[in-house]
Amino acid sequence: MKVVIVGGSGFVGRHIARSFSADGHAVAILTRSPGRLAERLPAGAVAVGWSMRADDALVAALDGSDAVINLAGEALGPRPWILGRKRALVDSRLRATEALVAAIRRLPPDRRPRVFVQASGIDVYTGIEAEAATEATPTVGGFLADLGIAWEAAATPVVALGTRVAFVRTAFVLGRDAPLFGLLSLPFRLFLGGRLGNGRQWFSWVHIEDLVEIYRLALEDERVGGPIIASSPQPVRQAAFAKALGRAMRRPSWFPVPAFVLRIVLREQATLILDSRRVAPARAIELGYRHRFGTLEGALADICAER
Numbered sequence: 001m002k003v004v005i006v007g008g009s010g011f012v013g014r015h016i017a018r019s020f021s022a023d024g025h026a027v028a029i030l031t032r033s034p035g036r037l038a039e040r041l042p043a044g045a046v047a048v049g050w051s052m053r054a055d056d057a058l059v060a061a062l063d064g065s066d067a068v069i070n071l072a073g074e075a076l077g078p079r080p081w082i083l084g085r086k087r088a089l090v091d092s093r094l095r096a097t098e099a100l101v102a103a104i105r106r107l108p109p110d111r112r113p114r115v116f117v118q119a120s121g122i123d124v125y126t127g128i129e130a131e132a133a134t135e136a137t138p139t140v141g142g143f144l145a146d147l148g149i150a151w152e153a154a155a156t157p158v159v160a161l162g163t164r165v166a167f168v169r170t171a172f173v174l175g176r177d178a179p180l181f182g183l184l185s186l187p188f189r190l191f192l193g194g195r196l197g198n199g200r201q202w203f204s205w206v207h208i209e210d211l212v213e214i215y216r217l218a219l220e221d222e223r224v225g226g227p228i229i230a231s232s233p234q235p236v237r238q239a240a241f242a243k244a245l246g247r248a249m250r251r252p253s254w255f256p257v258p259a260f261v262l263r264i265v266l267r268e269q270a271t272l273i274l275d276s277r278r279v280a281p282a283r284a285i286e287l288g289y290r291h292r293f294g295t296l297e298g299a300l301a302d303i304c305a306e307r
Helices: 011-022 034-038 056-062 083-106 143-161 179-189 208-220 238-249 259-274 282-286 296-306
Strands: 002-006 026-031 045-049 067-070 115-121 164-170 172-174 205-207 226-230
Touching: 002 011, 011 026, 011 208, 026 034, 026 056, 034 045, 045 056, 056 083, 067 083, 067 208, 083 115, 083 143, 115 143, 115 208, 143 164, 164 208, 172 179, 172 208, 172 296, 179 238, 205 208, 205 296, 208 226, 226 282, 238 296
Parallel strands: 002 026, 002 067, 026 045, 067 115, 115 164, 164 226, 172 205
Antiparallel strands: none
8 A cells, every 4th residue: 555644754744654664555755855854764665855736746746645644734832823823834734735635636536545634633622621522523713723624624625536535633642752742741850740720621632652543544444534533532631631640750740830821921822731622532432443542541651661
């Protein structure tokens, strides 16, 4: 099987590429910096340069592929969300996806990918607390939620081209080298860890190994279409997460950071850590997926043991 991963030079992309390469599949990673990526590629994978345009090079890269995994997009942090930064977050996702759709349209029907799997986020459920949101829960509004919905909508036209589409709505990713996890765990390493705000906000998470497997499920199982949530089945309150992280790292978790301080420092970005995101991976469980790391304690023990 030939798998094309767009934006695969990041943390999640590298893990997905390693998984498919280990199984003997042909993996091509589309990146704007193929030279820098080449030395970090897993065995069997190749780096292909692209310009975020539906040019002949992109059409050739997609020609005859079985699957496309779209992870392209500027990282949400750590730079502040000023107007120009917001525009970059939107444009980097929409332009890349629109270019991919246009390139697939240029291919003959028998040379188009069978499935298009795109990254997305659980921000579309921000603030829903009464019960865990699932794929059937109506989405909310807000900058991140609107961005996620627009990103998914940009990929939807490939359905009319005969390509199945799945959107992996991803919770906070736990992994040894996950950039955001590194930032979140830094205060604990400095013996300054604790809850954020009042700690009552819901925190949904997923171990990187489960995330990779849910991407594979979305790619390989033809029953998957539309959104599929990638999270553990056990979201926790943020205060409980802080305590569990402190225990796993053998550090105290006694130093709370008041919400007003986080809002002053992070401004609009404070929503990432102060607002509730309580989700359940209903579709994955319905399809028979069994999480390798279903409990927070098990996931953190695995990650911190590696450290």
